[in-house]
Amino acid sequence: MALIFRLSGKRFGQQMLITDKSGLFNFVRPVTLKAKPALSEKEEGHDERNMRLKRPQSPHLTIYAPQLTSMLSITHRFTGMALSAYAIALGLGAVVLPESIPHYIEELECAEIGSSCISAIKFILAFPITYHFWNGIRHLLWDAGKFLTIREVYITGYVMLALAISSAIALSAM
Amino acid sequence: MALALFLRSSARLQALPNLSRCVQFAPSSTSRPFSHLVQQLNKNPISATKSKVNVIATRGMSADHSKLWPIEKAVSIALLGLVPASIITPNPILDNLLAVAVVAHFHWGLEACVIDYIRPIIFGPVIPKLALGLLYLVSAATLGGLLYYNHNCIGIGCTAF
Numbered sequence: 001m002a003l004i005f006r007l008s009g010k011r012f013g014q015q016m017l018i019t020d021k022s023g024l025f026n027f028v029r030p031v032t033l034k035a036k037p038a039l040s041e042k043e044e045g046h047d048e049r050n051m052r053l054k055r056p057q058s059p060h061l062t063i064y065a066p067q068l069t070s071m072l073s074i075t076h077r078f079t080g081m082a083l084s085a086y087a088i089a090l091g092l093g094a095v096v097l098p099e100s101i102p103h104y105i106e107e108l109e110c111a112e113i114g115s116s117c118i119s120a121i122k123f124i125l126a127f128p129i130t131y132h133f134w135n136g137i138r139h140l141l142w143d144a145g146k147f148l149t150i151r152e153v154y155i156t157g158y159v160m161l162a163l164a165i166s167s168a169i170a171l172s173a174m
Numbered sequence: 175m176a177l178a179l180f181l182r183s184s185a186r187l188q189a190l191p192n193l194s195r196c197v198q199f200a201p202s203s204t205s206r207p208f209s210h211l212v213q214q215l216n217k218n219p220i221s222a223t224k225s226k227v228n229v230i231a232t233r234g235m236s237a238d239h240s241k242l243w244p245i246e247k248a249v250s251i252a253l254l255g256l257v258p259a260s261i262i263t264p265n266p267i268l269d270n271l272l273a274v275a276v277v278a279h280f281h282w283g284l285e286a287c288v289i290d291y292i293r294p295i296i297f298g299p300v301i302p303k304l305a306l307g308l309l310y311l312v313s314a315a316t317l318g319g320l321l322y323y324n325h326n327c328i329g330i331g332c333t334a335f
């Protein structure tokens with residue numbers, strides 16, 4: 001292909017030199033384009049690129065102001081991991097522990113640690129599930145495309161927090 | 175690729191009014207294969223543009239997630255009903271459904287965490303794979319343990335009280 005162009009260019013230039021009488025075209029030389037394979041872009045991932053450019057982690061947690069949005073978001077992940085830990089402990093504990101699970105619960109209830117301490121333990125167990133439950137609804141609503149404006153995200157955030165804390169208190173009082 | 179580049183630049187050259195007036199390589203014998211090629215490129219614009227995009231930056235993370243996503247959401251919605259139901263009215267069927275749904279749900283959830291934090295760029299190529307393998311092991315063991323607990327003990331629903 002390039003050959004055709006070069007050849008035609010040559011012929012073309014000669015034609016011009018012949019037909020041109022003003023002499024202007026003596027300076028004009030036919031342009032020859034050389035075909036070259038395009039250089040491919042560097043294969044580099046998102047992280048590699050940011051590391052090479054010495055960019056700080058995004059969001060830059062040590063300087064970025066904590067906001068309700070980010071704090072609730074990471075808490076959802078944290079409570080999810082806590083609940084997973086509870087579920088894994090229960091599942092593996094049921095098989096591995098020498099006594100049955102109800103036996104340990106009974107022991108805990110009979111131990112003289114005070115009812116407030118029991119309630120505190122219950123709250124620690126209950127809050128992750130209530131938080132994750134109510135915030136899970138929020139996530140699913142977002143996934144359905146609802147409540148996605150900043151204002152709505154804040155409103156649902158406060159409503160969810162109130163529901164999560166009050167239901168956790170209710171559960172740990174039982 | 176080279177050809178496409180070449181054609182494009184020559185097209186641009188032709189677009190320059192002065193040159194296009196001068197450049198009249200109209201001898202039909204040479205122009206025919208040329209236009210023929212252009213047509214072929216145009217006929218298949220997707221492949222033409224594809225060849226321009228050499229590298230689509232790969233994050234090296236999850237593969238096609240579009241099929242699994244609705245299932246994950248369905249399980250989350252199921253949990254929404256299963257968790258309160260099995261606390262309020264504990265029974266073996268709910269307990270077993272809950273065990274399966276919870277393990278599936280936290281497995282996908284923890285998988286996302288492992289992929290986000292235990293990245294090959296930080297931990298090298300081996301550890302992330304080991305971590306995922308370990309997660310599969312833990313999830314399977316937990317499912318077994320929870321089902322065992324449901325069948326041989328009081329079950330998940332009762333334990334919550």
Ligand code: HEM
Pocket residue numbers: 076077078079080081083084085087132133136137139140250251253254257276279280282283284286287
């Ligand atoms: C009670 C009903 C529950 C609902 C409605 C629910 C809902 C959700 C949703 C929607 C997500 C995805 C969040 C996102 O899009 O980033 C999620 C993540 C997660 N959930 Fe649940 N969940 C529930 C119970 C549980 C339980 C019982 C566990 C553990 C045993 C759990 C563990 C997790 C984990 C580990 C994640 C991943 C966190 C993350 O990727 O940030 N969830 N949950």
